[in-house]
Amino acid sequence: MTTLLYSHEACLDHDPGPHHPESPDRLRAVLAALAADEFAPLLRREAPRAAREDIARVHPGDLIDGLLAAVPKSGHVGIDADTIMSPGSGEAALRAAGAVCAAVDAVVAGEAGNAFCAVRPPGHHAEPRRPMGFCLFNNVAVGALRARDVHGCRRVAVIDFDVHHGNGTQALFEDDADLFYASTHQSPLYPGTGASDETGVGNVVNVPLAPGSGTVPFQRAFNERILPALEDFRPDFLFISAGFDAHRRDPLAQLDLAEADYTWATGVLARQAARHCGGRLVSTLEGGYDLAALGASAAAHVRALMAA
């Protein structure tokens, strides 16, 4: 089956400032890596803007309107110390969430087997009422609730291997037994959530990893905790919050993963999707702050999606 790649040049226009790690160069690095000949078979599409009603399944309308109204005409506006908007941020945020929605629609329609959304700003820290941690709208959650509400995918799972815990996604999912959230992340690390005893209504699996953890504890987290729980959950649609900042070269964290770990994790998740939901899988970019490691890791991830 074909793999779809969604992106949009507007995602390069969200610029939180010259010294901010979540820079437009991150997306340039990913797209440059995916320009290699081996990725010619990707079906490439421009991300549409998310509809307000799609975002409103996750974020209250007043927050959506307030955030978009706060986008500066020039200069920067800080939402918190880390989360900063420039004139292009509103359009980028709409395209980032819209990419995941369009990817869901295309995969449900059978236009592709799976999809990767190369977008920014990232999303998994954005709580329903609080943008934070470089994230404005929670892109993966917007797509997940669209899959459920529009396409009747009753049980929807998000697996998050970003090095940070996806507090925003967990906050939205933890009270709803038809949603499943699992995360591997470094602990201690920002944002401080994601302890193993945060289990929602039995639908949340958090596997904190000590600094320095590499392949063995990462694979153990999947094999012993996440995959058995996902197997029991039997998702109708599978999402990946694909952050690549657990890579050993990443400057914001201290885990010890490499490209091969992303190949492995993507493969096992694609096999779960094949077993439970006809392969329906949409992945979206979250973090990853070493440009070379990010490009190579995203390439490994997409290569594994194409092989699924």
Ligand SMILES: [Zn+2]
């Ligand atoms: Zn991260």
